Amino acid sequence: MAESATAKSPSLSEQYLLKGKEEKLESIKPVEETPIENPVSASEEEVAPKTEETPVSVESSEGAPAAAAEESSEASDATAVESSEAPTDADEGVSGAAPAANEGSSESTEEEKSGDEEAAEETPEIKLETAPADFRFPTTNQSRHCFTRYIEYHRCVAAKGEGAPECDKFAKYYRSLCPGEWIDRWNEQRENGTFPGPL
Amino acid sequence: MYTALNRKRNATSPNVGPSSLPYEQTEQSKNEPKQMIVLEWLFLTIAPCDAAEPWQLGSQDAATPMMQGIIDLHHDIFFFLILILVFVSRILVRALWHFHYKKNPIPQRIVHGTTIEILRTIFPSIIPMFIAIPSFALLYSMDEVVVDPAITIKAIGHQWYRTYEYSDYNSSDEQSLTFDSYTIPEDDLELGQSRLLEVDNRVVVPAQTHLRIIVTSADVLHSWAVPSLGVKCDAVPGRLNQTSILVQREGVYYGQCSEICGTNHAFMPIVVEAVSRKDYGSRVSNQLIPQTNQIAEA
Structure with a gap:
């Protein structure tokens, strides 16, 4: 696994954190192995551009090959012929984002994929996605996570203008994280000009 | 004494248990309650329910890896506990037994012995290590959010009910999928429902999916605790506590408030219903559509 990862040299330095933790927990509890891969593949298929953590600076095209690298390296772990796969992955990575993503998803096991697609077909309007885990807020206390996402959204709106599509994901994040009561209160405070945060 | 009480209790009220599932009702319809009582008495936790039951000794069945870890750690x-208990009681009993003015008129006076001193220093320092290492491993793995969760559910404690918000599907600041969860009063219970454990609106979650539960409170301290899921998270006003769970099997899981929160502390239970992903999707969309219509009308 490490071999193929170095061969690819993942462009995102952030990819790291959660990856390391994932391996650690897998080694503790092999029971979780299948469910862990599920959301990864699901999030990759459905919301490939949205998986990266850092807000505006990271391009979406960078996120896709990184996720693909993660998955394909996982898959290559299972197969004994690691060396034969690593170069092909590297070639794919060089050639572009889209083929790499395809490669990654096609390598994930069949039943997972079919399960996800089935769910997606049955209920097109319900996507199982939410605010991702943020490495800035690794603790149990997520109050600041919610607050930060709220501020990020309103700063984004202030910078890009009302209704800018790139701000939508921040709106989704803070709505997922913050209790409705808090949002109502903050909206009121913003209208009155008494909002305590840096907007 | 215990057994007599236990048997009596089971015989007089076979229905008292957390027999909310249809399973128990089919048993009763078969008219074999006696056998079940004996079995239940023998194995104590035979009912396939994820709720507390009378005279339960062990933990409830694990439904998450975390709970499995907790049970294994226990x-x-x-x-080690039994090891130490046996060893210490042996020494104690032996000392009491031999310390006798007729059998041993002159007691031994050992002031020091190198071997025993080394042994009784080394072993007590190794044993805590064997306890601490798996304990910390479990503790820190509980805190870790391993993968991005697929769903965020907000559990907000009130005096004395709970509000749940599913806000992942919102397109505006209006709450589209929010409901209150009250306990079912004793008089309204139906046959087979558990007293003080049943609620009117259950939390529906998909199984085999990473969930993020954000626990907070609107007034005083509450707690969101479900033993089968290995979750006990305090609800603190003004603070969002996050806990991540992965329910491994479909089922109905019961829990209660675990932080003294006032008069009706005992009457704000938690019921989590884990369904398959497909069912979850249809459930949510079914609930979303009428609610959005309401908003549109208003």
Whole structure:
């Protein structure tokens, strides 16, 4: 696994954190192995551009090959012929984002994929996605996570203008994280000009 | 004494248990309650329910990896506990037995012995290590958010009910999928429902999916605790506590408030219903559509 990862040299330095933790927990509890891969593949298929953590600076095209690298390296772990796969992955990575993503998803096991697609077909309007885990807020206390996402959204709106599509994901994040009561209160405070945060 | 009480209790009220599932009702319809009572009495936790039951001794069945880890840790530690108990009682009993003015008129006076001193220093320092290492491993793995969760559910404690918000599907600041969850009063219970454990609106979650539960409170301290899921998270006003769970099997899981929160502390239970992903999707969309219509009308 490490071999193929170095061969690819993942462009995102952030990819790291959660990856390391994932391996650690897998080694503790092999029971979780299948469910862990599920959301990864699901999030990759459905919301490939949205998986990266850092807000505006990271391009979406960078996120896709990184996720693909993660998955394909996982898959290559299972197969004994690691060396034969690593170069092909590297070639794919060089050639572009889209083929790499395809490669990654096609390598994930069949039943997972079919399960996800089935769910997606049955209920097109319900996507199982939410605010991702943020490495800035690794603790149990997520109050600041919610607050930060709220501020990020309103700063984004202030910078890009009302209704800018790139701000939508921040709106989704803070709505997922913050209790409705808090949002109502903050909206009121913003209208009155008494909002305590840096907007 | 215990057994007599236990048997009596089971015989007089076979229905008292957390027999909310249809399973128990079919048993009763078969008219074999006696056998079940004996079995239940023998194995104590035979009912396939994820709720507390009368005279329960062990943990409830694990439904998450975390709970499995907790149970395993408990058993690990119990091994050392019994080891120490046996050893110490042996020494104690032996000392009492031999310390006798007729059998041993002149007691031995050992002031020091190198071997025994080394042994009784080394072993007590190794044993805590064997306890601490798996304990910390479990503790820190509980805190870790391993993968991005697929769903965020907000559990907000009130005096004395709970509000749940599913806000992942919102397109505006209006709450589209929010409901209150009250306990079912004793008089309204139907046959087979558990007293003080049943609620009117259950939390529906998909199984085999990473969930993020954000626990907070609107007034005083509450707690969101479900033993089968291995979750006990305090609800603190003004603070969002996050806990991540992965329910491994479909089922109905019961829990209660675990932080003294006032008069009706005992009457704000938690019921989590884990369904398959497909069912979850249809459930949510079914609930979303009428609610959005309401908003549109208003």
